[in-house]
Structure formats: structure tokens, C-alpha cells
Amino acid sequence: xxxxxxxxxxxxxxxxxxxxxxxxxxxxxxxxxxxxxxxxxxxxxxxxxxxxxxxxxxxxxxxxxxxxxxxxxxxxxxxxxxxxxxxxxxxxxxxxxxxxxxxxxxxxxxxxxxxxxxxxxxxxxxxxxxxxxxxxxxxxxxxxxxxxxxxxxxxxxxxxxxxxxxxxxxxxxxxxxxxxxxxxxxxxxxxxxxxxxxxxxxxxxxxxxxxxxxxxxxxxxxxxxxxxxxxxxxxxxxxxxxxxxxxxxxxxxxxxxxxxxxxxxxxxxxxxxxxxxxxxxxxxxxxxxxxxxxxxxxxxxxxxxxxxxxxxxxxxxxxxxxxxxxxxxxxxxxxxxxxxxxxxxxxxxxxxxxxxxxxxxxxxxxxxxxxxxxxxxxxxxxxxxxxxxxxxxxxxxxxxxxxxxxxxxxxxxxxxxxxxxxxxxxxxxxxxxxxxxxxxxxxxxxxxxx
Ligand SMILES: C[S@@+](CC[C@H](N)C(=O)[O-])C[C@H]1O[C@@H](n2cnc3c(N)ncnc32)[C@H](O)[C@@H]1O
Numbered sequence: 001x002x003x004x005x006x007x008x009x010x011x012x013x014x015x016x017x018x019x020x021x022x023x024x025x026x027x028x029x030x031x032x033x034x035x036x037x038x039x040x041x042x043x044x045x046x047x048x049x050x051x052x053x054x055x056x057x058x059x060x061x062x063x064x065x066x067x068x069x070x071x072x073x074x075x076x077x078x079x080x081x082x083x084x085x086x087x088x089x090x091x092x093x094x095x096x097x098x099x100x101x102x103x104x105x106x107x108x109x110x111x112x113x114x115x116x117x118x119x120x121x122x123x124x125x126x127x128x129x130x131x132x133x134x135x136x137x138x139x140x141x142x143x144x145x146x147x148x149x150x151x152x153x154x155x156x157x158x159x160x161x162x163x164x165x166x167x168x169x170x171x172x173x174x175x176x177x178x179x180x181x182x183x184x185x186x187x188x189x190x191x192x193x194x195x196x197x198x199x200x201x202x203x204x205x206x207x208x209x210x211x212x213x214x215x216x217x218x219x220x221x222x223x224x225x226x227x228x229x230x231x232x233x234x235x236x237x238x239x240x241x242x243x244x245x246x247x248x249x250x251x252x253x254x255x256x257x258x259x260x261x262x263x264x265x266x267x268x269x270x271x272x273x274x275x276x277x278x279x280x281x282x283x284x285x286x287x288x289x290x291x292x293x294x295x296x297x298x299x300x301x302x303x304x305x306x307x308x309x310x311x312x313x314x315x316x317x318x319x320x321x322x323x324x325x326x327x328x329x330x331x332x333x334x335x336x337x338x339x340x341x342x343x344x345x346x347x348x349x350x351x352x353x354x355x356x357x358x359x360x361x362x363x364x365x366x367x368x369x370x371x372x373x374x375x376x377x378x379x380x381x382x383x384x385x386x387x388x389x390x391x392x393x394x395x396x397x398x399x400x401x402x403x404x405x406x407x408x409x410x411x412x413x414x415x416x417x418x419x420x421x422x423x424x425x426x427x428x429x430x431x432x433x434x435x436x437x438x439x440x441x442x443x444x445x446x447x448x449x450x
Pocket of ligand 1: 190
């Protein structure tokens with residue numbers, strides 16, 4: 001959306017007129033642009049610029065409605081994403097989602113060096129440059145006469161076609177040679193193969209993905225890139241650490257809504273509802289607790305979990321991380337080691353998160369010219385507050401761990417009171433899918449009727 005509003009003031013429709021306009025197919029693009037500019041301008045200096053009798057929320061509602069129509073998002077997602085930014089910046093974010101991100105590749109250091117790879121590709125007519133100082137393996141491709149996903153070097157595993165943002169969680173994870181690492185949701189393996197390379201093919205990477213079909217491309221990438229320290233498996237991540245645990249480091253690159261990669265997959269604009277976000281956050285919360293419990297606090301070199309998503313919503317990021325901090329008293333957030341990125345929210349629309357959430361990092365297309373992304377790094381410590389006699393210490397009572405009569409630790413399950421509505425909804429969906437009769441929703445009796 002560029003250019004100034006040279007047409008002077010345009011009237012702000014009333015809510016009824018707005019509804020009417022939507023019903024009749026909406027405004028033309030030109031009008032939408034002009035009205036968005038008007039609303040941004042007025043909201044930037046409301047006291048001075050608003051039309052008499054019109055409220056701030058009328059301008060805001062109109063802006064959200066026009067953003068949705070102009071960029072083609074459903075109302076729910078337009079509002080959700082707009083809430084992340086001041087109004088003028090929200091437009092920049094939506095605008096950036098219309099533009100493809102730079103093509104980037106990651107040098108596979110198991111097979112070659114970045115300098116040698118760059119030279120070979122230049123000789124093939126590729127124009128490229130290092131991505132930035134923060135990575136010593138990334139290259140940005142500006143122009144290429146050859147398909148970058150089918151060069152002899154690609155087929156020989158000298159590089160991975162990979163978004164710059166996907167380097168970030170692995171840099172934060174900082175795997176050390178000889179470690180045991182779990183990549184809990186790993187297909188198609190961009191991050192697994194990066195981890196394997198940083199381990200210099202030592203130690204072992206358990207590359208897991210619940211979707212068995214997706215493990216085919218994962219295995220193919222592992223072979224192509226010459227990773228010899230990777231074991232591919234296909235479990236639901238929630239089965240860890242029962243399947244296997246005690247890892248030095250765990251990466252949970254969680255399944256998410258993909259609101260950070262709308263420029264690649266614009267279907268997200270219209271196919272995500274409030275319910276999808278509830279269900280995803282529910283799964284992410286379950287997975288993060290299992291990921292924490294899969295880390296060995298006794299690790300000599302590690303004891304870390306990195307949680308990441310390619311989504312920018314708070315529900316899937318800060319809210320999940322905050323939940324993990326509340327449920328597991330033996331973890332704390334630490335610096336990601338990433339040189340850039342905005343701080344995670346410590347409060348958002350009335351919700352107050354743990355203050356250490358400022359250690360987490362957010363990445364945005366309009367700010368960092370990469371896909372929207374989120375990275376949090378946890379240090380997992382021993383659960384020290386269990387007394388030898390099997391009694392629960394005061395600290396433990398407040399925290400996530402309970403102790404039974406035998407002094408055994410027992411994990412607090414996911415299904416606490418705050419999760420009840422999500423669990424009930426999920427049960428209803430399962431019943432519906434099985435063709436069973438779904439009972440009517442329960443009325444919340446904890447709230448007295450007015
Ligand atoms: C964001 S993608 C992972 C991308 C991958 N880390 C990479 O760099 O190539 C999320 C993955 O989670 C997997 N997934 C979804 N639900 C899961 C679950 N319950 N347990 C484990 N993996 C799951 C999906 O199949 C998908 O491959």
C-alpha cells in the first residue's frame with residue numbers, strides 16, 4: 001500500500017454501512033487503500049484528527065475490516081494478527097506477507113565449505129551472497145539460471161534449501177559434539193541435518209515425526225546430506241520420554257498454524273479459525289511438557305530445550321512457554337544466544353506472563369525480512385525439592401511435581417482446570433468423528449446467573 005491520500009477526507013462508514021458494504025461485495029481496492037490510510041492517520045493522532053462523534057474503536061474496526069478485505073484474510077485472523085502491532089506497523093506486517101522472502105540455502109559442512117560451495121554455484125551462473133554476519137553457513141540466492149533445487153551440488157548434498165529463519169532454533173540449541181539430541185517434530189529434516197552437521201557426525205540425533213509419510217523426505221534428506229548419526233523414528237511426541245529420554249538437548253519445532261509463513265502458504269489467511277488455535281495450543285502445551293521431561297538435567301554438556309514455531313501468535317508462543325514455566329518448576333528461560341530478534345511479550349492484552357519471557361525472541365517478515373518465527377530456550381534443572389522421606393516440600397506443592405507415598409515423582413498431567421474446556425471440546429469432536437451422539441455443552445455452573 002503506497003502513495004499518499006491525495007483525495008482529501010473520505011467518510012467513515014457507520015457499522016451498518018460497513019455490513020451493507022460487505023454484503024454487496026465490498027469496496028473497490030482504491031477505496032480500501034484510501035480508507036486504511038485514513039484510519040491509520042487518525043488512529044496515530046486521534047485527538048486532533050478524528051471526525052466529530054466517531055470513536056477510536058470505530059476507526060479500529062473499520063481498519064481491521066478493510067485490512068481483511070484488502071489482503072484477503074478472514075475477520076478472526078485479521079484481528080488476531082493486527083493485535084500484535086501498533087496500527088501502522090500492522091499494515092507493514094500484512095504488506096510483507098504479500099512478498100516472497102529471499103531464497104536462502106544452508107551449506108552442509110559435512111560435505112563442503114561455504115566458500116567452496118559459493119564459488120561452484122557462482123561458476124554455474126548463480127548470484128549469491130552470505131545471508132548475514134549471524135550465520136557462517138547461510139547464502140542468499142539473488143538470481144540463478146539453474147534450478148537451485150536440482151544442481152549437482154544439491155543432489156550431492158552440499159546444501160539444503162532452507163529459510164533463514166529455520167537456522168535460528170538450531171543456533172539457539174547450540175549442539176555440542178558427542179551429545180544425544182532429540183528433534184521431536186523433525187520432518188522434513190532441515191533442522192535435523194543442521195544439528196547433525198554441528199555435531200560433526202558425532203553423538204546421535206533422534207529425528208522423530210508423528211507423521212510417518214513425512215519421515216520419507218526426512219530420511220531422504222538425512223541420506224543426501226551424509227548424516228551418519230541420525231536415527232529416524234515416528235512416534236507421537238507426547239509418547240516421549242516414555243519411548244526414550246535422558247537427552248542432552250531437545251528441539252521442539254512445534255506443529256503450528258503457520259502465521260509466520262503466509263507469504264509461502266496463503267491458505268492460512270482463510271482456513272484458520274479460533275478453534276484451530278485452541279487445539280494447536282493444546283497440543284503444543286502437551287508436547288512442551290514431554291519435551292522438557294525428555295531432557296536430562298544431569299547432562300554434563302547440555303540440559304537444554306529449544307521451543308520454536310513458524311507462527312507469530314501469542315497463544316502458540318509466549319502462552320505455551322509461560323504454561324511450561326508454571327507446570328515445571330525445574331526449568332527456567334535462558335538467553336537464546338541469537339544476536340537479533342524482538343523480545344517476547346511479557347504481557348499481552350491483559351495476560352501477564354513470567355517476566356523472563358523477554359529472553360525469548362520474535363522474528364517478523366517486515367522487520368527481519370525472514371519468515372515470522374519464535375524461539376525460546378530453556379535450561380532444565382534437577383527436580384531437587386523431593387525429600388528422601390517421600391514428603392512433598394512446600395516448594396514442590398507450589399510447583400509442577402508431586403510425590404506419591406513411595407517418594408516417586410509423578411508428573412502433573414496436562415488436564416488441569418484451565419485446560420478443561422479444551423479437553424471437553426476435543427472429546428466432543430472425537431465423538432462426532434466416530435458418529436456418536438454428542439451431549440449438549442455443559443453450562444458453567446461456577447458463574448452465578450445474572
Ligand atoms: C514445523 S514442522 C517441523 C519442521 C522440521 N523441524 C524441519 O525443520 O524440517 C512440524 C512437524 O510436526 C509434526 N507433528 C505434528 N504433530 C506431532 C506430534 N504430536 N508429535 C510429533 N510430531 C508432530 C508434523 O508432522 C510436522 O512435520
